[in-house]
Amino acid sequence: xxxxxxxxxxxxxxxxxxxxxxxxxxxxxxxxxxxxxxxxxxxxxxxxxxxxxxxxxxxxxxxxxxxxxxxxxxxxxxxxxxxxxxxxxxxxxxxxxxxxxxxxxxxxxxxxxxxxxxxxxxxxxxxxxxxxxxxxxxxxxxxxxxxxxxxxxxxxxxxxxxxxxxxxxxxxxxxxxxxxxxxxxxxxxxxxxxxxxxxxxxxxxxxxxxxxxxxxxxxxxxxxxxxxxxxxxxxxxxxxxxxxxxxxxxxxxxxxxxxxxxxxxxxxxxxxxxxxxxxxxxxxxxxxxxxxxxxxxxxxxxxxxxxxxxxxxxxxxxxxxxxxxxxxxxxxxxxxxxxxxxxx
Numbered sequence: 001x002x003x004x005x006x007x008x009x010x011x012x013x014x015x016x017x018x019x020x021x022x023x024x025x026x027x028x029x030x031x032x033x034x035x036x037x038x039x040x041x042x043x044x045x046x047x048x049x050x051x052x053x054x055x056x057x058x059x060x061x062x063x064x065x066x067x068x069x070x071x072x073x074x075x076x077x078x079x080x081x082x083x084x085x086x087x088x089x090x091x092x093x094x095x096x097x098x099x100x101x102x103x104x105x106x107x108x109x110x111x112x113x114x115x116x117x118x119x120x121x122x123x124x125x126x127x128x129x130x131x132x133x134x135x136x137x138x139x140x141x142x143x144x145x146x147x148x149x150x151x152x153x154x155x156x157x158x159x160x161x162x163x164x165x166x167x168x169x170x171x172x173x174x175x176x177x178x179x180x181x182x183x184x185x186x187x188x189x190x191x192x193x194x195x196x197x198x199x200x201x202x203x204x205x206x207x208x209x210x211x212x213x214x215x216x217x218x219x220x221x222x223x224x225x226x227x228x229x230x231x232x233x234x235x236x237x238x239x240x241x242x243x244x245x246x247x248x249x250x251x252x253x254x255x256x257x258x259x260x261x262x263x264x265x266x267x268x269x270x271x272x273x274x275x276x277x278x279x280x281x282x283x284x285x286x287x288x289x290x291x292x293x294x295x296x297x298x299x300x301x302x303x304x305x306x307x308x309x310x311x312x313x314x315x316x317x318x319x320x321x322x323x324x325x326x327x328x329x330x331x332x333x334x335x336x337x338x339x340x341x342x343x344x
Contacts, residue, residue: 003209006078010202013085014195015239020092021104022052022243025191027251028101028274028294029184029244035256035298036267038176047177048184049245055188056237060223061285062190065130066197067220069285070109075116075125076201079340083118084111085198087332091325099250099258100321103289108194109134110326114333119341137288138326141277142296148273149266149300156265157304172264179271186278187290188240194287195236196223203229255295258314260302270297292322 029052030044039047071080088107095102109131116125160168200219207216215222222229256262262270274293281288295318302310 003206007202007206010078010081010085011199011235013082013089014198014202015235016089017085017104017108017198018192018195018236018239019243019246020089020096021191021194022240023246023248024092024096024102024251025104025187025290027244027248028255028290029187029271030180031252031255031294032262032267032270032298033176033180034252036173036176036262036264038173038264038267039180041252044180045245047180049241051181051184052188052192052244053237053241055185055190056192056196056240057233058185058189059282060193060196060220062282062287063193063196063200063223064220065134065285065287066108066112066194067200068197069127069130070112071116072120072125072127075120076205077119077341078202078205079337079344080112080115080119081198081202081205083115083337083340084108084333086336087111087114087329090332091329095321096248096251099254100318101251101255101291101295102321102325103291105191105194105287105289106134106138106322106325107329108198109287110329111333114330115337118334118337133284133286134288137281137286138292138322141281141288142292142322144277145274145293145296146300146303148277149269149297150304151300152269152273153265153301153304156269169264172268175268176264176271179268179275183271183275183278183290183294184244186275186282188237189282190278190288191290192237192240195239196232199232199236203232254314254318255298258311259295259298259318260305260310262298262301266298266301266304269301270294273297273300 029048033039033044034041088111091107092104113126203219204216223232274297277293299310
């Protein structure tokens with residue numbers, strides 16, 4: 001198959017990944033505001049789609065971690081990238097079908113590791129020292145989301161203890177416009193950059209195989225608004241925004257309605273605490289799960305009333321899906337990459 005056709009195939013798969021990422025992960029940016037009835041679904045989704053696009057177009061720290069930090073160069077082949085994307089699309093689509101919020105971030109990292117090991121023939125293909133903070137975030141982000149949501153609601157209830165309930169509700173309903181935008185922006189800045197990292201790797205492969213070594217070395221410099229590869233940011237941002245706009249309604253219902261009953265103060269605390277964790281991680285270049293942050297924050301705000309206010313039967317299925325994400329996506333990436341590597 002011609003090199004250009006292989007490049008186009010990987011770019012198309014990366015855009016497909018961006019869309020399913022928007023279906024599932026980006027649904028978390030609107031679930032709390034819709035669940036608390038602070039925003040109508042249409043307004044929440046339009047707001048989130050815009051700010052997700054803006055976030056994905058801002059900075060390249062997470063994209064560089066995905067593009068340069070997970071695998072050694074010798075393990076980065078077209079079949080590695082396509083196998084990883086195919087594995088993630090399958091897993092996230094299945095999870096979305098059943099309304100389970102899963103991490104597209106962890107799905108992609110696991111699939112890349114599995115596919116890289118398949119084509120390179122061993123675990124040395126993975127840069128484990130760079131993977132360490134990503135793996136640590138699997139535990140850290142849900143804990144931070146839960147504690148942050150819980151603590152913020154407790155603090156706000158104390159600070160506004162003399163406010164009339166009606167005024168209280170109006171204040172936080174309006175503030176959720178800001179926190180929904182903040183969460184969508186931070187989500188785009190983290191999750192929205194993952195397709196950029198994949199496409200950047202594909203471009204490096206393409207330029208190397210076609211003898212354009214100077215272009216290969218300059219890929220990351222040119223992926224910027226104003227650079228010759230500005231289109232990479234645009235199509236990556238558009239794909240996750242499209243997924244957000246179409247909406248993963250089953251995931252929205254699970255996070256916004258089924259875990260616990262949300263009031264505007266809970267929605268505000270959920271979005272603000274999750275967005276803060278994601279924003280800090282993005283600045284550090286660490287790909288984290290917005291799903292883990294937002295869903296755990298919903299559990300935390302629900303627990304401020306009483307533990308029984310959280311429907312732990314629902315959360316049990318969600319956590320099980322989180323646990324399965326790494327082994328399932330790693331195995332799928334390995335199998336698909338092995339088949340492609342043998343065929344090409």
